[in-house]
Amino acid sequence: MPAPTNANGTYLRLASGPVLPPPLFSSGGIAWMRANLFSSFLSSAITLALVAFGLWTAPPLIAWATTQAVWSAPDGALCRAHQDGACWAFVAQKLEYLGYGSYPAAERWRVDVVEIVGAGLIAWMLWPRAPRRGLGAALFFLGFPVLAFVLLHGAESLRLPLVDTLLWGGVFVSLLTALVGIVFSLPIGVLLALGRRSNLPIVRAASVVFIEFVRGVPFITVLYMANNMLPLFLPPGWVPDRFIPPLVGTALFAAAYMAEEVRGGLQTLDKGQYEGAMALGLGYWRMTGLVVLPQALTRVIPGVVNNFIGLFKDTTLVAIVGMTDFLAAMDNAFKDTVWSGPTILATGYVFAGLFYFVFCYGMSRYSAAMERRLAVGRTG
Amino acid sequence: MAAGEGNAIEFIDVHKWYGSFHVLRAVNLTVARGERIVVCGPSGSGKSTLIRCVNRLEEHQRGTIRVDGVELTADVGRIDEVRREVGMVFQQFNLFPHLTILENCTLAPIWVRKTPKREAEELAMKLLTRVKIPEQALKYPGQLSGGQQQRVAIARALCMNPKIMLFDEPTSALDPEMVKEVLDAMTELAQDGMTMIVVTHEMGFARKVADRVAFMDQGEIVEINAPAEFFASPQHERTKLFLSQILR
Numbered sequence: 001m002p003a004p005t006n007a008n009g010t011y012l013r014l015a016s017g018p019v020l021p022p023p024l025f026s027s028g029g030i031a032w033m034r035a036n037l038f039s040s041f042l043s044s045a046i047t048l049a050l051v052a053f054g055l056w057t058a059p060p061l062i063a064w065a066t067t068q069a070v071w072s073a074p075d076g077a078l079c080r081a082h083q084d085g086a087c088w089a090f091v092a093q094k095l096e097y098l099g100y101g102s103y104p105a106a107e108r109w110r111v112d113v114v115e116i117v118g119a120g121l122i123a124w125m126l127w128p129r130a131p132r133r134g135l136g137a138a139l140f141f142l143g144f145p146v147l148a149f150v151l152l153h154g155a156e157s158l159r160l161p162l163v164d165t166l167l168w169g170g171v172f173v174s175l176l177t178a179l180v181g182i183v184f185s186l187p188i189g190v191l192l193a194l195g196r197r198s199n200l201p202i203v204r205a206a207s208v209v210f211i212e213f214v215r216g217v218p219f220i221t222v223l224y225m226a227n228n229m230l231p232l233f234l235p236p237g238w239v240p241d242r243f244i245p246p247l248v249g250t251a252l253f254a255a256a257y258m259a260e261e262v263r264g265g266l267q268t269l270d271k272g273q274y275e276g277a278m279a280l281g282l283g284y285w286r287m288t289g290l291v292v293l294p295q296a297l298t299r300v301i302p303g304v305v306n307n308f309i310g311l312f313k314d315t316t317l318v319a320i321v322g323m324t325d326f327l328a329a330m331d332n333a334f335k336d337t338v339w340s341g342p343t344i345l346a347t348g349y350v351f352a353g354l355f356y357f358v359f360c361y362g363m364s365r366y367s368a369a370m371e372r373r374l375a376v377g378r379t380g
Numbered sequence: 381m382a383a384g385e386g387n388a389i390e391f392i393d394v395h396k397w398y399g400s401f402h403v404l405r406a407v408n409l410t411v412a413r414g415e416r417i418v419v420c421g422p423s424g425s426g427k428s429t430l431i432r433c434v435n436r437l438e439e440h441q442r443g444t445i446r447v448d449g450v451e452l453t454a455d456v457g458r459i460d461e462v463r464r465e466v467g468m469v470f471q472q473f474n475l476f477p478h479l480t481i482l483e484n485c486t487l488a489p490i491w492v493r494k495t496p497k498r499e500a501e502e503l504a505m506k507l508l509t510r511v512k513i514p515e516q517a518l519k520y521p522g523q524l525s526g527g528q529q530q531r532v533a534i535a536r537a538l539c540m541n542p543k544i545m546l547f548d549e550p551t552s553a554l555d556p557e558m559v560k561e562v563l564d565a566m567t568e569l570a571q572d573g574m575t576m577i578v579v580t581h582e583m584g585f586a587r588k589v590a591d592r593v594a595f596m597d598q599g600e601i602v603e604i605n606a607p608a609e610f611f612a613s614p615q616h617e618r619t620k621l622f623l624s625q626i627l628r
Contacts, residue, residue: 283456
């Protein structure tokens with residue numbers, strides 16, 4: 001029905017129409033499946049093919065990991081006899097070594113304390129509804145490093161025997177490397193990004209040279225360089241612990257990538273934001289800290305977390321300069337002839353993969369939640 | 381800083397170039413304390429550049445600019461000193477989208493003036509009430525209409541308790557039905573005796589509020605006069621042409 005328009009083309013609405021709810025196009029699961037899975041012949045064929053592929057591959061994998069697997073055994077003999085299942089007994093047997101490396105058994109409680117306190121503080125700091133998060137952050141950034149150093153390295157005065165870093169290994173080395181990399185790479189990256197956009201030519205040039213140089217060489221090269229060159233920058237006679245150079249190398253390498261990520265965020269900011277802040281009399285650092293970075297960093301959360309995830313996995317490369325990270329500990333465990341067998345390598349690597357996946361997926365989910373949280377009410 | 385005496389703003393033979401483009405040419409302008417000046421002119425005539433020189437969002441390259449007795453030079457300390465005393469309202473509002481309305485208003489008082497948080501919030505609520513949007517204090521800028529955002533921007537600038545207010549085309553980005561609410565807030569501010577320079581095409585506002593109207597064209601101040609004379613009997617040919625184009 002056309003609108004009742006007068007013969008001369010004028011129109012006047014006399015009564016308002018009712019406000020109606022939207023029409024229901026779909027109801028229930030069947031309608032959803034029809035719309036999304038079986039909307040056409042091709043779509044139905046793809047759906048059925050993928051379901052068939054899943055049914056063909058998943059059950060054997062699950063059986064390999066569960067019903068066919070060897071869950072406990074004193075040595076590799078049982079695993080060698082059951083080659084169609086995983087050898088979880090190997091992982092169970094080596095779990096201590098995978099967690100602590102060669103850290104003396106009597107002192108391993110110290111590693112546990114550091115891990116538990118660290119996890120607690122991180123949860124406190126990152127959980128949005130936790131009370132006094134600032135205090136949590138302060139404890140994590142200021143108190144925790146001291147605690148971790150004293151406990152892991154030892155202090156004679158506290159009757160904690162020194163444990164040479166040569167003996168450190170396994171999960172806690174991986175976590176420590178990743179944590180140091182993450183904690184240092186973001187602030188250094190932010191400073192480099194600001195430096196690259198600075199009006200001061202020398203600051204800008206130094207930032208560009210650092211970023212381009214570090215980004216332009218492989219991570220392994222950076223690690224070798226850190227190992228061999230770091231002592232050159234230190235006072236003579238001051239030899240850094242063998243553990244330090246890889247940590248420095250990891251942090252600096254990640255910082256260069258972080259800088260470019262942050263710079264991308266800085267460039268999305270409208271010029272008006274800077275002018276609004278300057279007109280209020282905010283100086284450079286207050287403008288940067290209160291107006292620019294909160295917005296720029298929020299926009300690059302996906303990229304920053306992407307870098308964190310990459311960094312976490314890259315910690316496996318520190319094995320090249322002699323650190324026994326989790327994956328290196330796994331490789332060492334394979335050398336045990338008591339546990340040699342065809343299923344053992346596969347089991348070990350699947351377990352290692354799961355370990356990395358759990359942490360990386362956790363970071364991914366946390367960042368997705370933060371993005372949703374920060375997006376609330378702040379559009380436009 | 382000279383207190384209470386002398387002029388609010390002095391431009392003495394001010395020149396500015398963008399590259400080789402001469403955007404401000406021999407500008408002389410004195411603004412007395414408490415005076416309201418409206419600057420109009422065609423786009424590209426240098427009006428925005430002129431007022432952005434007052435708080436040094438733009439640098440001039442020749443001549444002298446004094447704001448509240450302080451001469452603007454490359455000295456960062458002096459620039460910050462001037463910016464604390466000069467509020468600015470922009471065409472695009474430039475509110476901080478990651479902060480609530482209240483936080484937008486208290487940010488500079490807390491961090492620049494070192495006002496205690498509670499005191500800054502009380503002042504902010506008072507000024508938000510004055511621009512008639514206290515109920516929006518806990519929302520974010522993106523949740524407000526353009527007219528509301530611009531009124532917040534005015535309140536935010538006033539929270540620094542400035543001696544001078546600059547308005548750079550404050551209504552140009554607004555939907556027509558929101559222009560009045562912003563002009564009303566500005567009129568009220570003028571009635572309280574604030575020194576104001578307003579770049580605008582709202583000639584009704586100029587007639588009602590301005591002490592003097594300045595017309596700029598091609599980087600020069602062409603004519604300055606009291607609004608009655610300015611609109612009734614413009615002297616310069618370029619002024620006449622401009623007024624004939626906008627007052628149809």
